Amino acid sequence: MLLIDTDMLVLLVASGKLEQVAEQLGYDADQVRRLPAAIHQVRKSRSFRNNYGETVLQQIAPVIEGIPEVEAPEDEDLLDTLGDVVDEGEALLMAIAATSDSTLLVSGDKRAIGDLAGSEQAEACVQALQGRIVTLEAVLWILVNELGGEVVKTDFTPVMGHKTLRIVLSAHAAADDQRCLGGIRSYFVDTARAARGLLFNPSPDVLGFGDE
Structure with missing residues (x-):
């Protein structure tokens, strides 16, 4: 399964990129x-x-209403543990993803990612989700590499009220793919530094977790 939280679902559906991103992630x-x-x-x-x-x-x-809902996770104890760490929705998605190695979680909630990474009580979940949380920056990296900054900027125009999109897909950034990718990489690395390996990396040879 590909689990998508509501923040990211809004962006992907509004931009018309839901199916393309799912396909690029292998679903x-x-x-x-x-x-x-x-x-x-x-x-x-x-x-x-x-x-x-x-x-x-x-x-x-x-469109969002037509997407199937997740079912309740089998591990209720894990759900309870996560409920003490992140909000209810992210806890539900994380609990499901943690118990299925073939599942990725696309999340727009950086606070939840940071809270999970910093939680001692949810350490087992942190280990289970290594490399399986897909952030907005990872999605943008994939799309800009495939389509180019200008096209991606146009696609995301309906949701350009999102702060990160306004910056990394600004007219100046999107006019040059390498500049656009550089901005995306900066945001990705910033999140990755504190994420303790939780993030899905679409280009391990390029998107390092270390120094920029």
């Missing part, structure tokens, strides 16, 4: 799963409305 579209609360979050979240506008959210809501 068919019918293997994508979302949180049960995703459609409620899309329709009711004030931050989503402020960042992206009501029109965008109304357009993507039917």
Whole structure:
């Protein structure tokens, strides 16, 4: 399965890149799963409305509603442990991903990633999820390498209210692919430094976790 939290689902559906990203990560579209609360979050979240506008959210809501929900994880103890570390939605996705080696988690919640990495009580989950959390920067790295900065910038125009997108896909950055990739790499490495190996690395030979 490919688990996608609501933050990333909004970005991928609005940009029309959900299926392409899933394919690049090795999954068919019918293997994508979302949180049960995703459609409620899309329709009711004030931050989503402020960042992206009501029109965008109304357009993507039917697509998100059509994506199958994740089922409850089998390991309830792990879910309880994670619930003390990260918010309910991320805990659910992490608990499911941790018990399935063939599952990746696409997460836009850097705070949750950092909290998990820094948690002693969830150490077993940290080890289980090594290299399996896909961040926005990893997704952008894949897309810009395949399509080029200008195309990716155009695709993500509906959700350019997202702070990271505004910076790494600015007109100046997107005009030069290497400059664009350099900005993406900087954000990726910054998150990776504290993530203790949790992050999926789309280009290990280029996207180092060490010094920039």
